[in-house]
């Protein structure tokens with residue numbers, strides 16, 4: 001399963017950023033900016049972006065922490081990490097970001113290292129959500145926050161129906177034109193099995209986070225799970 005997921009993201013890497021802009025009508029930048037704000041990252045901080053992909057959130061964190069901060073971006077897709085590296089060299093962020101190829105279920109960091117963390121559209125894709133939250137909790141410092149942005153299944157049946165319609169009739173057919181039908185068709189079942197905001201909060205409390213709140217975005221079709229470690 002892990003290999004299959006990595007292969008999906010390696011295949012979509014060349015068009016990933018362009019398709020996110022199209023499908024979200026450019027709105028994913030706003031959602032990501034909200035996650036950065038909720039992570040409470042500040043100048044001079046040491047920050048972590050899990051499942052960093054092509055680096056959108058890590059680059060935003062780098063701008064936030066400034067030249068005295070440090071940012072690590074972790075992902076297991078070599079192709080998306082190559083895009084992230086190329087983008088960061090082009091944009092020349094201060095500090096330079098350390099891009100690390102690793103599995104977020106086994107983070108290559110000591111305990112209690114990070115002041116803030118983000119994860120964008122990663123939690124739904126990991127094979128063990130509980131383990132992923134445990135690893136995140138382990139590497140955060142006491143008092144640190146994390147913001148986890150992802151899709152969400154809205155409770156309102158009409159909005160849920162619109163979300164499903166959009167995925168089935170806009171996203172998958174457009175991706176099919178680029179030869180990526182199966183890759184984008186994967187979003188829908190991954191969303192079906194993803195815990196709701198309420199369930200995510202419960203899981204986060206169980207692994208030891210002192211507080212956990214799920215904030216709905218885009219009429220509950222997306223959400224940000226905000227976590228604090230005591």
Ligand SMILES: C/C(=C\Cc1cc(O)c2ccccc2c1O)CCC[C@H](C)CCC[C@H](C)CCCC(C)C
Nearest residue numbers: 020023024025027028121163166171183184187221
């Ligand atoms: C940045 C976005 C999604 C990232 C993403 C996450 C995944 O798990 C994938 C899995 C497999 C292939 C690709 C991805 C992937 O790109 C969010 C924006 C893209 C969405 C496809 C857009 C979905 C929009 C919502 C259903 C609601 C639309 C509201 C409005 C039209 C803005």
Ligand SMILES: C[S@@+](CC[C@H](N)C(=O)[O-])C[C@H]1O[C@@H](n2cnc3c(N)ncnc32)[C@H](O)[C@@H]1O
Nearest residue numbers: 009051052053075076077103104120121122125
């Ligand atoms: C949808 S992309 C999100 C990328 C980026 N965070 C964004 O918001 O655009 C999901 C990413 O999670 C990564 N991923 C999934 N499971 C992972 C794991 N166990 N360890 C490391 N990366 C993982 C994939 O390689 C992919 O880059």
